[in-house]
Amino acid sequence: xxxxxxxxxxxxxxxxxxxxxxxxxxxxxxxxxxxxxxxxxxxxxxxxxxxxxxxxxxxxxxxxxxxxxxxxxxxxxxxxxxxxxxxxxxxxxxxxxxxxxxxxxxxxxxxxxxxxxxxxxxxxxxxxxxxxxxxxxxxxxxxxxxxxxxxxxxxxxxxxxxxxxxxxxxxxxxxxxxxxxxxxxxxxxxxxxxxxxxxxxxxxxxxxxxxxxxxxxxxxxxxxxxxxxxxxxxxxxxxxxxxxxxxxxxxxxxxxxxxxxxxxxxxxxxxxxxxxxxxxxxxxxxxxxxxxxxxxxxxxxxxxxxxxxxxxxxxx
Numbered sequence: 001x002x003x004x005x006x007x008x009x010x011x012x013x014x015x016x017x018x019x020x021x022x023x024x025x026x027x028x029x030x031x032x033x034x035x036x037x038x039x040x041x042x043x044x045x046x047x048x049x050x051x052x053x054x055x056x057x058x059x060x061x062x063x064x065x066x067x068x069x070x071x072x073x074x075x076x077x078x079x080x081x082x083x084x085x086x087x088x089x090x091x092x093x094x095x096x097x098x099x100x101x102x103x104x105x106x107x108x109x110x111x112x113x114x115x116x117x118x119x120x121x122x123x124x125x126x127x128x129x130x131x132x133x134x135x136x137x138x139x140x141x142x143x144x145x146x147x148x149x150x151x152x153x154x155x156x157x158x159x160x161x162x163x164x165x166x167x168x169x170x171x172x173x174x175x176x177x178x179x180x181x182x183x184x185x186x187x188x189x190x191x192x193x194x195x196x197x198x199x200x201x202x203x204x205x206x207x208x209x210x211x212x213x214x215x216x217x218x219x220x221x222x223x224x225x226x227x228x229x230x231x232x233x234x235x236x237x238x239x240x241x242x243x244x245x246x247x248x249x250x251x252x253x254x255x256x257x258x259x260x261x262x263x264x265x266x267x268x269x270x271x272x273x274x275x276x277x278x279x280x281x282x283x284x285x286x287x288x289x290x291x292x293x294x295x296x297x298x299x300x301x302x303x304x305x306x307x308x309x310x311x312x313x314x315x316x
Contacts, residue, residue, distance in 0.1 A: 001033030082185035097143035155214035160232030
């Protein structure tokens, strides 16, 4: 088994992010496998070096280690990994240039809403442009590249938490972006290229990414990867307002908890309680490995009440 944690250094790591890291680490350690870290830093405008250093400090404080040097997507981009994948997809006839802005897609009357993480379904506005038409539009606007999804393309897979998942990608999402109009690889493409290159066999992540998986499976197949990873999507931890905890600031940041002098075992115990692996008592990450199984993970979102947080973290 080869698992990974793939954070974006756009801010401090929060309890929600820490839970994903812990569960991925436990899955790998319980199976005697390798655990890797990938820094998803393609968004140069938002990513900060200080957040990368804080990430290492937070993971080590929680008792989580990794088995290979961390991989940085920015370095992968500079090495041409995503460009090579795009060229391969282009040669196979899977891609076409798209000159639509997000606002234009949103205004398209025939674009019903797709999965919650993607906004409107792409209506195929640029799918049938001739070479001459595309060249003319390229004079005034740099295109994105979209992956063509034939009508009736249905993807099925078995999720380790949610069970059988079926998505008609053409109906739900339509043709999707694999390279943005600024030349940067999309999340969907980069994650597939990097997981394949790192020989990742198991992906455990939040279920806000569940609806992305069918698109990634299409890319695995198009790039010639016959055996994609096994996926497990864990329901998120929500705050009392119904928003996911990973978006929060302040006391929910791991760095904040470290600075307060809180024992890491208290934080790990809280994360374990949210994951069906303990009752909330302080515990080390290493001691949880023997308890881990996908069957024990919750099948519904967990609501973190402020009073429970204060009690678990010793603030009451």
